[in-house]
Amino acid sequence: MDFLSRLLGGTYAPKKPSQRAAVHDPQARLARFKRTFNNVVDICNRPRNVDTDATQFEQLRTSLDRLVNLIREETRAPAPHLCLHYVASSQAYVVVGRAAAVSQNEAVVSSAVAVYAALIDSEEEDFLANAAFAKSLMRLITRVIDSGNVLVGVPTETAILEVLFTISAKIRLQPEILPVWFQTSSKPEQDDVFSDEKQRFVGATQKDDFPLCYLLIDRVHHEGRIGDFARTGLLYIFEATGRSLDLEEWVVSSDLSTLMASGLGALYSQLSRELSLLHPDAVLPAVLAMSDYSTTHPRATAESAFSERHRAHMATFLSYLAFWQDVFDHCRSADVRQTLLDHFQILFLQQLLYPSLLQSSDTDAGSSVAVLAYLTAILESLEYPDLVSMLLTYLLAIKEDALALPSAPTTPRSPTAIKRRQSLMSLATPKDSEDAAEPALFSLVDLLLNSVGSKNDQTAYAAFKLVSTIMERQKQFAFGSLLKVQRAGASLPSRTAGALELELEKYTELVAMLPGQTSVGGAYSGLADDVRFSIEAQVSLKAPTLGGAPDDDTSCIAYVLPSEDPLLLAMNARLRSFLTNSVDVNLALTQAVVSILSCTDLRLDGWLALSPSSYSFSDATATAARSWQSQLDQDERDTWAALQQAIFRPIWADAHVPLLYATIQAVVRDLEIVRAAVPNLEQLLAGRQNMLQAGSVVGPQSETPSPTGSPTQFLDILRPKPSGGLSRSSSVSSAERGRKAANSAPSPLSRGQAASPSLVRPTDTSADGLPSSRSIYQPPAPEAPSTTDVLMQKISFPTVNQRRPSVSGEQQVAESIASLNHVLTNIVVLQEFMLELVAILQVRAAVLGERELRYA
Template sequence: MDFWSRLIGGAQTPKKPPPNTLANDPQARLIRFKNVFNKVLELCNRPLNISRQPKQLGQLRSLLDRVVVLLREETRAPVPHTCLQYAASSQIYTVVGRAATVGQNEAVTHAAIGIFAALIDSEEEDFLANASFARSLMRLITRVIDSGNVLVGVDTETAILEVLFTVAAKIRLQPEILSVWFRSTAKPELEDVFVKENRSFVGITQKDDFPLCYLLIDRVHHEGRIGDFARTGLLYIFEATGRSSDLEEWVVSSDLPTLMASGLGALYSQLSRELSILHPDATLPAVLAMSDYSTTHHRATAESAFSEKHRGHMATFLSYLAFWQDVLDHCRSADVKQTLLDHFQILFLQQLLYPSLLQSSDTDAGSSVAVLTYLTAMLESLEYPVLIQMMLNYLLAIKEDHLAIPVAASVPRTPVRPTMPPRSPTALKRRQSLLLMTMPKDPADAVEPNMFNLVDLVLNSVGSKNDQTAYAALRLLSTTMARQKRFAFGTFLKVQRSSSNAPPRTVGALEVELEQYMELATLINGESAADGAFSSLTDDLRYTIEAQVPFTVPTQDNRTVDSIGAGAYSLSADDPLLHSLAARLRTFFTNSVDVNLALTQAIVSVATCVELRLDTWVALVPSTYGFAEDAFGPQRSWQAYLEDEEKDAWTALQQASRRPIWSEEHAPILYTTLQALNRELEGVRATVPQIGQLLAGRQNMLQAASLDAPPSEPPSLMSSPTQASMLDVPKSSQGHSLIPSTSSLGHGRDKATNIAAGLPSPLSRSLAPSPTLSRPSDINTDNSPSARSIFQPPPPETPSTTDVLMRIMTFPAAEQSANHVTGDARLDQRSASLNHVLTNIVILQEFALELVAVLQVRAAVLGEKEVRYS
């Protein structure tokens, strides 16, 4: 029995020993790590054999990858971390960095960078505070990606920039380690020598002082993760200038500000000098297809704003401009910030941007179009107040000590220098040397914006015969009014302070104005077309106007502080821009459709500015009100029982509610212009009897085109041709309306919002690219089945729809009042196809309805600041 027991027991499988505890044994981990690293040392100490070099480099790469894995495992293992302690004491990074530098192999370099990243991420042994570690890392990275001897791929360069970003982030969190990575040897007094010798740069280059900073700034313009790591890392460096006086002094005297400004200038110079904003045939919006719009540019050298090349260059430039804003926002040193602003103004604005504006022309294939389009994109992108004020002050020739006209207190103001610490001698000397370097040899060659500035360019371009130039100028005007209107006062618009004794507009006059404009809109395209076009307009305009009214803050005595100057300024009657807009409006039917859309948007952007009064140009002037003798109506019996205060209130209410007599002699400028257009339209109606049916068909086609367009593809014409417009405003979510309604009206649009944002509206919808462009021959205004049948041709005596739409409509030369238009009061004879005129008629009616909405919304939102109710 014992024998069988021993035999059976011997046949049983012995129990397995407990699982290996290598991961929890610090000494076992250290032994394994030393074995791998000793193999690295052995391989690095072998003599270099060219025939066996690829094999050796492959083995080295595998061993370094194994070291990375062991270091990552060590970080996750329980303490003590003996491998990290050994790595710090034996300085394995020096061996790794030297091996990767000598090997000049991308795979080995990538693995070596992985070791440095693993050591930094361990956050032990304080590697970032070790000067030897910093020298090894910077030597490796500098010789790899700065020398050009090693061609590295995107993945390797991304890994390198990620390590540099990590170091910059650690410096931000631990300012005490800055001295390890930065050592100032700059001598600001040497800059005087550089200036005297007329060197080609401004500032002292000291890459050895702070190689990390130069490695980052060389790659801030890159796309993807490389650029993201470089830009964010450099932001942290500039933020550290507020905590280190040595770094602050070094940055001011270095060439970093020059590199940033010249980089911005280089990206701007990449943009084409000749730009065409004509839509290509493949993406032509339906509203333009239903007109005489031409997609052919007269000069082939002009680059299309819709090309992939231009979009890429524009996106890169605007991205770098946004980086400038981030740097100024994160910089904590007043001297560094002011030095950057000096370089932005002198090297970019004065040396590059203004000369491009000065040299622009309306006759050389679109250089004016290019400059105006680029300025619009910059204004849509800029958010930093100091940059905006510096750019517009210079280009508009506004004196630095004051703004053109201050407006609402809610507008952010640029801090003046006296509130900041005094500038250091180095910063002052840097600015002086910068001005000296950029000064022309002959003072007579200096050109300043006082002679020709952005105002002159816009005024000349609005009246240009080139439709693209006019469109670009109108877009810039709309963008300035919507985003930076305080700079438009006194420059684009000649405004004057409203007198406190000036009589206010009354609610009775408002009712008359609404009726006149509404009647005009009905005459243009009929009452049925106006239905469904007004309610949406009022909602959008209310949002725009309410956004300009700041919240009122209650004081201790429960009173509110009024911080808005609604109606504080009035537009001068001889304003050149107003007359240019009116002259352009006078030729509405023969204007290009895109120009008309930009024109009406510009006019509405000025009309919705709450600081401007509407007298003279949109509304009646209160001093010209005339009333009928029985304007007060009969006396009521109950009025005899009113007290004195009640009688005064009732009298004031009656006076405010009196409806003045509409006099053509004192009619507003816009109304007079629209009335002249309506008279021209009467001539078209007499020539084309079926114009009512054609207009109805055109309205339906514009609405149908919006339904066919892809919803994810925003309209490109009314937004910037280079990027998505920043004027996109969401519609109001409120379901009720505070606007008093005078008639049964429907819905419409606000071109400043709907066209840019693609909100549902007849015109804005039609701006989306239509997948199948409608030809004039496709238009059929008869809805009967027999008329739609292809088997039933039209009567022989009836001309085809195509022939009717292609008919040329000629508009005779028109006389204009000398009070409303400057210059030549005689307009040349104009002509356009009926197909083109129909689309412009639809736009014109909606513009008239928009003016009605502006009058109503301003009165509802601003209340007594706009019109007197009692």
């Protein structure tokens, strides 16, 4: 090419150095960086002019973005990194931070934060261990998002919180850099940090000591990435308290615990005081649509639990509650954890949550509903043992010495922590003792007992849901408070296998008395698997019990429910009016009853099963002596006599029938009123069951005979084996079996499924229940009433004024009225509930074995 250029008379131009060569040249990179940085300094030195500010801010933002690119380019390039060294030695970041803070322009602030983020990500020159760097960055962020002088958008604030999160993560990994970002200005062992009464209660506010921590805690309740960065960063700070005594003392004496507790209380206060649990028409489940369910609340001010506003507030509150639990999981300081618990108890539990419970009422259309619903949501979210124990022990008015729970070994608390707790407790105590409201006077137990028998269906529904939640998740706190249980002594007789066989037969006969000709074998199989899964989970993870640790002797069950237990009597009274109750109340009621009866620590005596103390046998049960019995010794004769006594059926005396059996029997007898008023009840009920099953995939029908056909045949699958009817050695777990059963043979009661548009008409069936030869396309006879008229007819039921219904007769005092449409749905619910009771009897005997029954 040089020869051709000379030949043609051209001039030779030397090749310019490539951009790639400049990138790899440290001196060239440094020169470019200095030019850009000097441009920033030049813009900052110009006088302010309102007319030219916009142009200067745009130039400044462009130069800062150029610095970010150069820093990241320097980080990727091979050493030496002269640009980073120049920034560290000249403290160029101070100029960048001051320029952004003075400008009060969001675009400039965003670019300046990007410069700091690029320097931190470079992991060169140890910027995070530089006190000048930390001071400059905290001054910028504090002036931007803490002073309120600069309005920044979500993207800019997110970028700032991401930088703070990165710093917290570095402190977690490199504890030695903590003194750079945290410097305490007081010594608790020398000075009184609580200089006045307010500080003794709230704590000392010391933002200058640890601005990073305060910036994070002010944003832990935010949604999106801002809240995620703040919560995770603060978790790392609390984790660092276990490695720094100065930070531990500072957190205990500061107002961080107060800010966290007051933040939780503020989010709880956002929740509406009046709450409506009524489903809107658009999302009304089919099981409620086919009843007398009303979607109109009598009080317009009550907020719907299905509204977007309520769901957003509830989600925010529960997420912050979950953050509290994360803090306890990450905190390594016992003093800090106990200080947080003290503030949770005083500021949230005693001064906010309990007063809302105390002031709730069933007459203002929703405040009791709201409190009960919020407590249910809280207990479903809480998992940290200390928080759960503190909450339920206080609200249920449980004496501390009555509940023995395993606790971690305690360590001596620091003088600052002790003084903090004493100040908190003393200042939270009212000056007048008469003004003090304690759960000993009115507890959650009292609220539940009042709500279970409430005339407001929503209140009763919320109460039953809370009872179910406590029994399913925290049953050990219900013993002695919610349920007035008694210790089962070693001398208390056990139920027998013969009695179980009799009980199964009696309950199955009740199932057979219900109208309807559909097979329940598939539904029962799924329910039995669900019950078994619940019981096996309790056996494998046995909870602590009232009065001490679980008994080593597993041959007996710990507690007996006395016949005068107030909660069960109130639930039983509600069960008596089952046919006219609201369908959602019946669903919650049956769930609560099943959760109590499925508890493996409770005996079923007198409630679901016959009480062993009332067993009596007829003379016909005595068998003639066999010739081989004369060859037995005394021990063998005693064993044979005990075996015979265990397998013999006791007499089913009306005076000693289980309470639930007597109540359900009375409800089933009330169906005779419906039979008399509706001749074609069987066909209408079959149609209702088909409508509730609409939309589900029905698998092959079970070969199990229907209880409506032959109770004794249906009993064959219910008889427990002496060694336990359900084998634990199966290769398929109970949870998998339950899912398969639910998928292959769904229950007649499927919530939320669409209703079938078809319904079996009375004229389409013959007298024996079989389809008639008449075509479904032919119009009905002129004299036949329409299906709508039939379903809307009102049926009256007598009500009784007795807690325990009599088998022989009942005292009528009033009438309850419901439509046939409503009664049909409740009959389907009742059928499923009765199958659950049968499943509980059988599965408990199969899983618990000799803990439940005596076989010899």
